Amino acid sequence: MHGPDVSWYLALSGLMFTIGAIGVLVRRSPLIILLSVEIMLNGANLALIAFARHFGHADGQVFAIAVMAVAASEVVVGLGLIVAMGRRNIELDVDKLRTLRG
């Protein structure tokens, strides 16, 4: 392969996953937590596609497209919840949602 080999892509994907995980753990706005989850999913997608190229099978790309569909579904449900919270004037702060004793 011309250019960087798969370990470079792996390092980048691990870094992206980590940045997303930090966002999920540290931020309290549910919107930004959703955006950080997207970064984590994209980091995993990058690893899938890098390995698909490395082994010469396109199955990893098929799986990445399935992950994209799951991410889209997750965004629909998550944004639906956030809009419902906004309509009922609940403060958008995940630390203040205590009904489930979280």
Place this chain on the structure above:
Amino acid sequence: MSNILVWAVWIFAAFACIASAVGVVTFRNPFYSALALIGNLAALAVLYLLLGGEFVAAGQVLVYGGAVMVMFLFVIAYLGDKTDEAPWAGGPSWQIVGAVLAAAAVGTEVIVAIGSTASGSLSHSAPIARSFGSPEQIGRLFLTNHLIAFEVTSIVLLVAAVGGVVLGSHARVTEDDARA
């Protein structure tokens, strides 16, 4: 010569990826975070093109950068001022947990990458045909080897659509109840 060009594009896209991801996590205004995520997705699409995934790159730009992010921006604009995050009130415990987990993840990744490189298992990629990653190949795989995954994905999307409708209509009913 083409090798140097590929490296240059890779380094540019990788820096754009990391910078925009850090931006998503650090911006206080969710609107800027969502815009940074669009840049992140575009940079990732460049990396997918370098890896021979033309169809996935196109899907990334259309589905993520187009549909999903427009929905995000629409919701953020709809909620308006409510989306601003209050100043930090909790203790430092979550930051420490986050830092430890992040260090563990990066450390594991680096160890695995170094070990795999040293053992030589990652240094030689398999040769690929020109049609690698083309819509034809992806579609053929979806309808032959991965037919069950394809069908399950359609069910997941259907359930998500129903869930979105249920959440939306429920919110409307409770709003009317509160007004009555």
